[in-house]
Amino acid sequence: xxxxxxxxxGLGLFFLIMFGFYWPLSHEQSGSTxxxxxxxxxxxxxxxYYWWSRRMKPRPEDSDDADxxxxxxxxxxxxxxxxxxxxxxxxxxxxxxxMIFGIWLAIPALSLIVWALLGATAEARRGGxx
Amino acid sequence: MSEHVDTLTxxxxxxxxxxxATGILNWLTxxxxxIIGMSYTITSVVMMLIGxxxxxxxxxxxxxxxxxxxxxxxxxxxxxxxxxxxxxxxAGPFAxxxxxxxxxxxxxxxxxxxFPRLNALSYWLYLTGSLTxxxxxxxxxxxxxxGWVGYAPMTDxxxxxxxxxxxxxxxxLLTGFSAIFTGVNLVATIYYLRAPGMTLFRMPIFxxxxxxxxxxxxxxxxxxxxxxxxLFCDRHFSTHIYTVVGGGSPVLWQNIFWFWxxxxxxxxxxxxxxxxxxxxxxxxxxxxxxxxxxxFATLSIAALSLGVWAHHMFTTGVVxxxxxxIMSLLIAVPxxxxxxxxxxxxxxxxxxxxxxxLMSIGFVITFLIGGLTGIYxxxxxxxxxxxxxxxxxxxxxxxxxxxxxxxxxxxxYWAPKMTGYLLDERLGKIQFWLLFIGTQxxxxxxxxxxxxxxxxxMALYPNSPEWQTLNVWSSIGALMIGxxxxxxxxxxxxxxxxxxxxDNPWDAHTLExxxxxxxxxxxxxxxxxxxxxxxxxxxxxxxxxxxxxxxxHDGESS
Numbered sequence: 001x002x003x004x005x006x007x008x009x010g011l012g013l014f015f016l017i018m019f020g021f022y023w024p025l026s027h028e029q030s031g032s033t034x035x036x037x038x039x040x041x042x043x044x045x046x047x048x049y050y051w052w053s054r055r056m057k058p059r060p061e062d063s064d065d066a067d068x069x070x071x072x073x074x075x076x077x078x079x080x081x082x083x084x085x086x087x088x089x090x091x092x093x094x095x096x097x098x099m100i101f102g103i104w105l106a107i108p109a110l111s112l113i114v115w116a117l118l119g120a121t122a123e124a125r126r127g128g129x130x
Numbered sequence: 131m132s133e134h135v136d137t138l139t140x141x142x143x144x145x146x147x148x149x150x151a152t153g154i155l156n157w158l159t160x161x162x163x164x165i166i167g168m169s170y171t172i173t174s175v176v177m178m179l180i181g182x183x184x185x186x187x188x189x190x191x192x193x194x195x196x197x198x199x200x201x202x203x204x205x206x207x208x209x210x211x212x213x214x215x216x217x218x219x220x221a222g223p224f225a226x227x228x229x230x231x232x233x234x235x236x237x238x239x240x241x242x243x244x245f246p247r248l249n250a251l252s253y254w255l256y257l258t259g260s261l262t263x264x265x266x267x268x269x270x271x272x273x274x275x276x277g278w279v280g281y282a283p284m285t286d287x288x289x290x291x292x293x294x295x296x297x298x299x300x301x302x303l304l305t306g307f308s309a310i311f312t313g314v315n316l317v318a319t320i321y322y323l324r325a326p327g328m329t330l331f332r333m334p335i336f337x338x339x340x341x342x343x344x345x346x347x348x349x350x351x352x353x354x355x356x357x358x359x360x361l362f363c364d365r366h367f368s369t370h371i372y373t374v375v376g377g378g379s380p381v382l383w384q385n386i387f388w389f390w391x392x393x394x395x396x397x398x399x400x401x402x403x404x405x406x407x408x409x410x411x412x413x414x415x416x417x418x419x420x421x422x423x424x425x426f427a428t429l430s431i432a433a434l435s436l437g438v439w440a441h442h443m444f445t446t447g448v449v450x451x452x453x454x455x456i457m458s459l460l461i462a463v464p465x466x467x468x469x470x471x472x473x474x475x476x477x478x479x480x481x482x483x484x485x486x487x488l489m490s491i492g493f494v495i496t497f498l499i500g501g502l503t504g505i506y507x508x509x510x511x512x513x514x515x516x517x518x519x520x521x522x523x524x525x526x527x528x529x530x531x532x533x534x535x536x537x538x539x540x541x542x543y544w545a546p547k548m549t550g551y552l553l554d555e556r557l558g559k560i561q562f563w564l565l566f567i568g569t570q571x572x573x574x575x576x577x578x579x580x581x582x583x584x585x586x587x588m589a590l591y592p593n594s595p596e597w598q599t600l601n602v603w604s605s606i607g608a609l610m611i612g613x614x615x616x617x618x619x620x621x622x623x624x625x626x627x628x629x630x631x632x633d634n635p636w637d638a639h640t641l642e643x644x645x646x647x648x649x650x651x652x653x654x655x656x657x658x659x660x661x662x663x664x665x666x667x668x669x670x671x672x673x674x675x676x677x678x679x680x681x682x683h684d685g686e687s688s
Contacts, residue, residue, distance in 0.1 A: 089254025
């Protein structure tokens, strides 16, 4: 887990150095803002991974000489199939159509989205469908 | 030999076949990364055919100085939609949605992507977004017609009143969210679903490059999405974010667009770098030269790519020229390391000139040409001279045609794993020579005609008939590329269920070649011990195992 954190922290650090040059030299607002948020996007998740990596045991995938049996156990979070990604996708597509062709399309769009969210939640609570 | 194998005990699903819906219902409800990846592959290749057809019309129009095949308005739509389809709907989704979706979980020994349902949602957003953008052709005002970069003020409600523009914006919102979700999925998969022993520094370079690509997607795509929402507000809700009239700034759009757009170039390129880095060692019968160097080159390219966006805006006069020039020139260093390492991998190897290998070598050569001309363009004085000429067009077409060669290399290499059947090598080699020679015939005249001053995005050039010869040559190249694509389509039909591939037809190195072709539901019945970045090679050749990389304690290097 440490290296995963280090990658993001390293990218954040690099963007911070770039920001340190770019903003004082240019005083250009939009690019500096975006660069600043790129720094945060490196530091926030990177810091979180690094913080956790110091508080947890190394995982089998982080160890050089792990055996397959070390990650034994039932993995339950892989649904075999589900209609709700399609439903949600159609809802999202119709929302965009509503932006372009008329707000009345938001009614079927939102219906599809709500149906997909409720359905997917119920499906996940049942433990997925195989 | 069996003592090298650990039976995969932790996944109850892997031990039995999947029983679910079949046919169209299976396609609509699937969350299997392999089926979603195949859908991505087919959809994005169809998009390539559509974008390519638009390009052929453009090239026919330019064979004479006074071409009358299309009107000015149609020509504007053609080059806009050619660029948009190729960048947003083919290159990006093919790079991080198609092969990545299938191969990344296989390469790290994962049963699926981390969020299988989100993965399916990504595909549906991509498909509906693609259809939405193409629907612009069937509206009364026609499709978007302001260039694929959509510069303000050409996109405002006065200059682009048609619904085609709104469809273009909507399509980019949909495909943008699709890309962001794929990015989340790839990072989570690579961080959390690796097999035991598959440390970060044992991952195949392709997976590494997709990890870095996914991080770049998360940095870049939200910026584009936000910019597009502001553009939509400008068009419909009378805000003045990109208009001078209300106190806004048209250059803000350029900053936002290229802050996405330049990382996007590397989002497109890095997956293909990864594919080539997988293929060259396998067909050179050697481990990759400079494994860690490749990874750090990838990371430096990604880091630098966030600081170069305004080299597309040198002629606006409001950017910090030295900063962006230096950063752009610096990117040549890690890219040079990569090209050096590819050559170093081939050096002294027993090279097997299969179609995948030929395509990879073609990629390296064509990318080198595109990269070197990019170094000229990173210098502001040279950029002022060539900005918006065919020199720039030729530069990025060298780069993207290299990516097409890389895409074909990836398809020839991994098609056996995806379908269980080899693609025909004879047709593949015909395709390679047409594609490779066609690419050079297509781009070289454009470099020269650009230096002679021909601007891009022109439907006619009646005052400079001397440009015609070079344009005809360029069109001949484009025709050769078109024919090569037809050969590829023929090959797909010809090779369908003809030559079974077996699990590992290339004697390859990485984990995906350990499982069956095509892989079973949830990918693996068993996994080998992972002790280097070449686990399948170590298992098949226990007498000459790979050098051990990535150990983090002393005394274990071999």
